[in-house]
Amino acid sequence: MAVSINDALAQFAAVRAQMVEQLRRVIIGQTDVIEQILAAIFTRGHCLLVGVPGLAKTLMVSSIAQILDVSFKRIQFTPDLMPTDITGTMIMDEGELEGRREFRFVRGPIFANIVLADEINRTPPKTQAALLQAMQERQVSAGNETLNLPEPFFVIATQNPIEQEGTYPLPEAQLDRFMFNVKVDYPSFEEEKRILAMVGKDEKPELKRLLSATAIVNLQKLVHSVPVGEFVHDFIVRLVRATRPRDPSAPEFIRKFVDWGAGPRAGINLQAAGKAFAAMDGRFSVAIDDIKKAAIPVLRHRISTNFQAQAEGKSPEDIIDALLKHVSEPEPAKYVTSAKKRL
Numbered sequence: 001m002a003v004s005i006n007d008a009l010a011q012f013a014a015v016r017a018q019m020v021e022q023l024r025r026v027i028i029g030q031t032d033v034i035e036q037i038l039a040a041i042f043t044r045g046h047c048l049l050v051g052v053p054g055l056a057k058t059l060m061v062s063s064i065a066q067i068l069d070v071s072f073k074r075i076q077f078t079p080d081l082m083p084t085d086i087t088g089t090m091i092m093d094e095g096e097l098e099g100r101r102e103f104r105f106v107r108g109p110i111f112a113n114i115v116l117a118d119e120i121n122r123t124p125p126k127t128q129a130a131l132l133q134a135m136q137e138r139q140v141s142a143g144n145e146t147l148n149l150p151e152p153f154f155v156i157a158t159q160n161p162i163e164q165e166g167t168y169p170l171p172e173a174q175l176d177r178f179m180f181n182v183k184v185d186y187p188s189f190e191e192e193k194r195i196l197a198m199v200g201k202d203e204k205p206e207l208k209r210l211l212s213a214t215a216i217v218n219l220q221k222l223v224h225s226v227p228v229g230e231f232v233h234d235f236i237v238r239l240v241r242a243t244r245p246r247d248p249s250a251p252e253f254i255r256k257f258v259d260w261g262a263g264p265r266a267g268i269n270l271q272a273a274g275k276a277f278a279a280m281d282g283r284f285s286v287a288i289d290d291i292k293k294a295a296i297p298v299l300r301h302r303i304s305t306n307f308q309a310q311a312e313g314k315s316p317e318d319i320i321d322a323l324l325k326h327v328s329e330p331e332p333a334k335y336v337t338s339a340k341k342r343l
Helices: 005-023 031-041 057-067 130-137 189-201 213-224 230-241 252-257 264-280 288-299 307-311 316-326 332-342
Strands: 047-050 072-076 088-094 101-107 114-118 139-142 145-148 154-159 180-183 258-260
Touching (some): 005 264, 031 047, 047 057, 057 072
Parallel strands (some): 047 180, 114 154
């Protein structure tokens, strides 16, 4: 018996609630961070987690890997890390016939479903670039061969925003490959008390595996099938275009504080994030509020502020907040009327 879309979404929402319940056994707080990571996973996206040391970024990713029945690899990025340490290398191997030698490719840690790139900005650009093809094309080139990465595949990278000595800022081309730039903030007073109580018990909860690789791929297809109305498309396009200082629709504060704005990939990721938030909530339609919810993590690393913004203490988040107030919401009724006229 075929399962209806509504039933599938209801089951998806239930599974998502179970995942959050499992994560709550080891992670205190960070509700928005967890939701954004899950949204990226279910839309085949990648995440960059930015936060000071000690905020459980690595624990969060490893815990998510535990509740998903998939392969997980952690790569600790260091200044001496080479590209082949990530992708793999060719070695000389003795063949079955005596005296015969041949090259064989030994796969690196990138050949996993979830790859944690810990402190990604600590390694030089040459090694950072080894992730580019993998993140965008989901492939790795080795000699004359191009090898496909397993499905599902996503990179979750961490970055320390404080310590800059001995680090290599990610190039804009690679930053743009991350669907979300997730800010991991300090816990609240009550959350920090609960963290101390949990650590004091010296117990390590066992997490239940909830989704296989096949199930995740099927859920990705379900999320992709969530429709997006024309009025939501209109809002996404107007929001993204308003971030560009040279666009006629850009408000004055964008021209004043921004050197360059977001490209089309930002709109694609906003749409995907909206679908994920709607599906995880059990809804078969994307609302404007879903797009607003995704705006800051999708846009904050795609907007380049200038010296004037820094001098006046304006962060990308401040500018995006102002932009969300400036860009008016379209009226759905207008699009329904125009659709009826076409019919």
